[in-house]
Amino acid sequence: MSATRVLLLHGYSSVNRGDGLLVDESLQMIREVHGQDVVIDLVTSYPESFQYTGLKSYCSKPSMRGYDLDYLRLILSKFRGYDLVVGVGGGYLRFGTPLESIKTLLVMGPQLIAAAASPSRTVYLPQSIGPARFGFGRPLRFLLSKLNRVWVRDNRSLEQFGVGEVARASDLALLAMQRRSLPYDNRLTPVISVREHRGGVPQGAVVLASRIGEFDGYVQSAVAGNDDESAVHSLKPSKICTFKEFIDSPKSARVVVAVRLHAALMAIQAGHYVVHLAYERKGFGAFEDLGLGDFVFNVHDFSPSDVEDLVTQLLADPSAREAYDARIFAASESIGQSRGNVLKSLSKNSARPNVEAH
Structure with a gap:
């Protein structure tokens, strides 16, 4: 055969x-x-x-x-x-x-x-x-x-x-997500990852970075018209985190503000606590599927003080981080059902799957 x-x-x-x-x-x-x-x-x-x-x-x-x-x-x-x-x-x-x-x-x-x-x-x-x-x-x-x-x-x-x-169905990154459990070090600063959109770094993200003060940066994409390096450097982070230390093998959980959806989702999988500033509909869908609908904002229309409050809460309050983890765990069953439906559709003789879970 x-x-x-x-x-x-x-x-x-x-x-x-x-x-x-x-x-x-x-x-x-x-x-x-x-x-x-x-x-x-x-x-x-x-x-x-x-x-x-x-x-x-x-x-x-x-x-x-x-x-x-x-x-x-x-x-x-x-x-x-x-x-x-x-x-x-x-x-x-x-x-x-x-x-x-x-x-x-x-x-x-x-x-x-x-x-x-x-x-x-x-x-x-x-x-x-x-x-x-x-x-x-x-x-x-x-x-x-x-x-x-x-x-x-x-x-x-x-x-x-x-x-x-x-x-x-849920985003592919959610269907494959297995969130790490990381220790939290309250001496670490937040991480901000941004991109240009509609001609520049969104103004709300610039204001938010100035309000947060000290933070590290992370570059999610560096290809052709999707190169985020200048956008991230323009916010003047203390340093730029490497993929290895931030996503691949982090030693401690960080509080993160991310504009690109998959920067946000990869950071969540790595064990971090993420607030997402979405520029497209996909971000709202993914965070709603994770049970984190109040941690996603329109990058062109949000209150920097509201996001700063969330960041401060995640930085300082262990119960806020525990609640964040609990929401992701609670969402895992429905995401698992969604994954099963997608897998069935890829089989050679797929019947119409049960799609009511999402």
Whole structure:
């Protein structure tokens, strides 16, 4: 019997740690369902960044000379020859501004169109879809309706694009989350991780950093148009935490303010206490699923004093940290059910899963 062949779409770059995490978790779930012998090919904007996976990769990002020929052949084949086509989790189907719409059309559009036309089973892992301005709403709904299963990770996406086999699940980072238990050292300062959005570092984050005083910084992404280094340095942190000391193998829990969602979720998994300043709908969905809905704020419309109060409480009050931990533990059962539903949808002969848990 030949090995199952799977094509994973919509990869970006592993240098953006959040996007790398989403690809890694997608691969883990595919292998959990189809075994370690499954053959997986990857479509990504930056294939060189995923060399560590050992997968055959196709470059989806057009150059000045146009699309890569191997990628074009793959698209024109409508992915025939694959048993399963999977869209990585994320927030890449967006048509909010003219520039964003052009990028989505050029990079993500051909993949979605080919997936919708493919004879293979097609499953898109938990997405935030939209906004869909400039008349893109109707064609986007049409293409999504042609897929076998589309998981969305927030209620707003479900309300706007709940067509065909669209259903709610938790973010991939939540589905895989196993939170560390770390000792707390009250001598440590908070950590702030920011990015530019709408042309600069959001003003509320700048004010918050000035109110908090001493803090360390953390850079979540340093790739192309998603490079956060200058944004983080502009707040003048005492130092920049490395990925190893902050996420991979921290020795103590920290109180964290994070703008990128997966900086926030990776910090929670690492054992830290996080307040999230969200710039998209995905952040509210994830923190609500964690039972932490009052720890997420709109990065462009929040009270710095309110967030400062939460940070101060988490820094000083052990009972506040215990309550934070208890909420995450309480949410783990429903997140586990959500994970089971997503795994079932990846099987070859999947029946429609029970989607009432989320």
